[in-house]
Amino acid sequence: GFFxxxxxxxxxxxxxxxxxxxxxxxxxxxxNDKGEVVARPMMxxxxxYDHRLIDGREGVTFLKSIAQKIEDPSxxxxxx
Numbered sequence: 001g002f003f004x005x006x007x008x009x010x011x012x013x014x015x016x017x018x019x020x021x022x023x024x025x026x027x028x029x030x031x032n033d034k035g036e037v038v039a040r041p042m043m044x045x046x047x048x049y050d051h052r053l054i055d056g057r058e059g060v061t062f063l064k065s066i067a068q069k070i071e072d073p074s075x076x077x078x079x080x
Contacts, residue, residue: 010048018049018059020066043070 010021021044028042047063069075 007044007046009046012048012050017053018047020063021046021048045070 007023008021010019012019023044023046025041025043027039029037030040030042032038045063045067047059049059
């Protein structure tokens, strides 16, 4: 993120209907498929949206699609 924040909801300001927060990327301990603890880069994503305009299902679907494209950039090329 711009201010190197790890968490925190982005704030909507009129006339915005939604805003995506992409926070700082930091190395975190995660367990891989083999059960080993390894360091991997992790980033928190936050989506704030006006529920009068955007239904929760569509908001979560959009956020998950962004996360998948960040995890695997080839999805951007093939529009998967």
